[in-house]
Amino acid sequence: xxxxxxxxxxxxxxxxxxxxxxxxxxxxxxxxxxxxxxxxxxxxxxxxxxxxxxxxxxxxxxxxxxxxxxxxxxxxxxxxxxxxxxxxxxxxxxxxxxxxxxxxxxxxxxxxxxxxxxxxxxxxxxxxxxxxxxxxxxxxxxxxxxxxxxxxxxxxxxxxxxxxxxxxxxxxxxxxxxxxxxxxxxxxxxxxxxxxxxxxxxxxxxxxxxxxxxxxxxxxxxxxxxxxxxxxxxxxxxxxxxxxxxxxx
Ligand SMILES: C[S@@+](CC[C@H](N)C(=O)[O-])C[C@H]1O[C@@H](n2cnc3c(N)ncnc32)[C@H](O)[C@@H]1O
Numbered sequence: 001x002x003x004x005x006x007x008x009x010x011x012x013x014x015x016x017x018x019x020x021x022x023x024x025x026x027x028x029x030x031x032x033x034x035x036x037x038x039x040x041x042x043x044x045x046x047x048x049x050x051x052x053x054x055x056x057x058x059x060x061x062x063x064x065x066x067x068x069x070x071x072x073x074x075x076x077x078x079x080x081x082x083x084x085x086x087x088x089x090x091x092x093x094x095x096x097x098x099x100x101x102x103x104x105x106x107x108x109x110x111x112x113x114x115x116x117x118x119x120x121x122x123x124x125x126x127x128x129x130x131x132x133x134x135x136x137x138x139x140x141x142x143x144x145x146x147x148x149x150x151x152x153x154x155x156x157x158x159x160x161x162x163x164x165x166x167x168x169x170x171x172x173x174x175x176x177x178x179x180x181x182x183x184x185x186x187x188x189x190x191x192x193x194x195x196x197x198x199x200x201x202x203x204x205x206x207x208x209x210x211x212x213x214x215x216x217x218x219x220x221x222x223x224x225x226x227x228x229x230x231x232x233x234x235x236x237x238x239x240x241x242x243x244x245x246x247x248x249x
Contacts, residue, residue: 006031011180014113014136018088020180021067025090028068032213037220041213045129045158046071048206048243053125053156055079060123062148064112064141065131069095076102083121087111112144113137119147127156132191133183142198146248154247155200161207161242162187188242200246207231209240 009020024031032038049071055061055078062083066072068091069084076082076099083106084099086092092107099105108120113136126145135141145155160167162185186194192202210227211220230236 006179008178009180011136011182014087014111017134017136017180017182018111021086021088022090025068025088025094028091028094029070035216035220037211037215038213040211040224041209042070044208045241045243046074048208048241049127049129049156049158051206052204052243052245053127053154055125059125060121060150061125061127062121062123064126064128064145065134066095067091067130069098071129072099072105073102076104079125080104081106081123083108083123085110085112087113112141115140116144116147119144121148122150123148124150124153125156126153127158129158130160132157132159133185134180136182138184138194139198142194142200146198149248152247154203154245155195156243156245157191158241158243159191160185161209161237161239162190164209164238164240166212166240188237188244191244195246199248201249203245203247205242205244207236207239207242212240 006024009016011017011020055075057078057080059079060081061075061079062085063069063072064085066084066086072082072084072095081104084095085108087110089109092109096107126149132138132141149155167185188205195202210230211223215223
């Protein structure tokens with residue numbers, strides 16, 4: 001199954017969201033195909049994370065909404081322990097098969113949209129690639145993050161940028177649109193407001209992604225050059241992706 005043929009799932013609950021990801025779990029990693037733009041997309045997305053996260057061998061980390069874990073085999077060897085959390089059993093099953101050889105991994109099936117009484121773990125770095133857009137209750141997610149984070153720890157959010165024109169109709173001719181009807185897109189500002197309400201301050205922000213993953217040929221080459229120019233201007237705030245770290249003062 002590729003992104004062009006996903007059908008948007010009507011969703012009101014986490015169960016609806018997990019049903020969507022369970023359905024596509026087996027083919028998730030192939031959804032954009034294997035093109036130069038996809039490889040570049042993953043390289044940039046992961047690169048911005050490494051730039052901001054300050055990983056170290058002594059640190060414990062948790063990736064929330066890990067899905068099939070496209071970056072787990074690269075991140076795990078750099079840290080002491082990596083806990084991989086997702087609510088979809090299907091996605092975790094696919095990930096489980098890929099990480100059998102890694103000794104410092106723990107998989108946890110948790111609905112992060114529901115308030116936890118206490119966290120099953122505490123870590124130094126919490127991060128999520130493409131999770132916040134799909135969480136039904138972001139306030140509960142952030143309160144859960146507080147329970148999961150050690151004092152002095154940080155959160156790194158890698159997400160779509162709600163300010164990008166791509167999410168306001170531009171992608172319609174190329175893709176299905178949103179995965180679930182409850183999906184939401186946040187801008188740096190709207191997410192920052194939520195983070196402040198939960199006691200977190202922004203530390204660093206990088207905007208990135210000026211071509212969509214999966215785009216091919218001449219269109220990819222043109223958008224890549226245009227993106228390189230935009231990145232040096234204030235227009236970079238309209239990039240498709242943003243990577244932002246938050247700390248508690
Ligand atoms: C768009 S996928 C991203 C997967 C992966 N991080 C990646 O970049 O390919 C979103 C993931 O978030 C998970 N998710 C959504 N809502 C969740 C929730 N309330 N609790 C836990 N996981 C959730 C989904 O099951 C899915 O695996």
